[in-house]
Amino acid sequence: MSSAAETTAASPPTPTPEAPTSTTKNPLLLLSYGLIIGLWFVTQKILVPYVAHLLLLVISLLYVGCHWSLVLREEQAISRGDVVPPNDPDDGSPPPPPPPSETLRKEDAMQFPLMGSASLFSLYLAFKFFDKEYVNLLISLYFCAIGCLALTVTCAPLFASFLGKLGAKRLKFGKPVNHSLPAFIFGESPMDLEVDLTLAEGFAFVASVVFCGFYFKTKHWTMNNVLGISFC
Structure with missing residues (x-):
């Protein structure tokens, strides 16, 4: 069968x-x-x-x-x-x-102590051999630039919540920029300079630039706290 x-x-x-x-x-x-x-x-x-x-x-x-x-x-x-x-x-x-967004790798985390030690030692040498006024000026400019980006990322969701779908509208444009720097720094010339952000991120960036400009002039402690919170 x-x-x-x-x-x-x-x-x-x-x-x-x-x-x-x-x-x-x-x-x-x-x-x-x-x-x-x-x-x-x-x-x-x-x-x-x-x-x-x-x-x-x-x-x-x-x-x-x-x-x-x-x-x-x-x-x-x-x-x-x-x-x-x-x-x-x-x-x-x-x-x-x-x-796809970048994530922190184990190798990157292992470099933090080395980078931190090198940064602190470089800061010590800068204060030791250069005028403190210029060093403080460079630190303030650096802190304002990084703080502006951190404040933009922090405030962009808040602007997006109020703007709704209008805030999700993307603004994208690019322009080739010629440079004479080595290729290992900025790549081959011309360099493609592209900006891709939402309308909410654009409003947040403008507000952050104004905020950091006032902070650079006043150095008010409350504005310093706002920038510190943005890094969190």
Whole structure:
């Protein structure tokens, strides 16, 4: 008696999970931003108890940082293709995946002590052999430039929350720039100088430039705290 041949049906492909839709306006996120900004203004005129100030500020900073870390994790999953980006509610088409973001490698972390030691030793030599006025000027310019970028990244989500879909509009332009520097520094000439940012990031950058300009002139301690918070 011949046995019937068994046919195995092909199993359907496992669907790629869809990325959770991030709400544009998160009440707790906006409340955290409001507390951070409100404490910055209130403490200029009113003496806030230290414990209350510390708890409110730290909790708000942690919530904002953790929230945007989760958004970054979601974007990385979309760029790797692990999840499907949510469809646009207007036309139903998925938005383009974000570019793959860089992550900290083990080799990079191992270089931190060496780079930190070299930076501190270079700073010691600069103060020892050069005029302190010029060294402080260079440090202020460097801190303002880096602080402007950090403040832009920090404030861009806040602008995006208020601007909505208008803030997501991308501004992209580029221009070739000729240079005579070695190729290992800026690559072959001409160098393609491209700018790709959203409208919210553009507004945040302009506001950050104005803020850092006032900080460079006044060196006010509260503005210094704002830049320090941005690095968090």
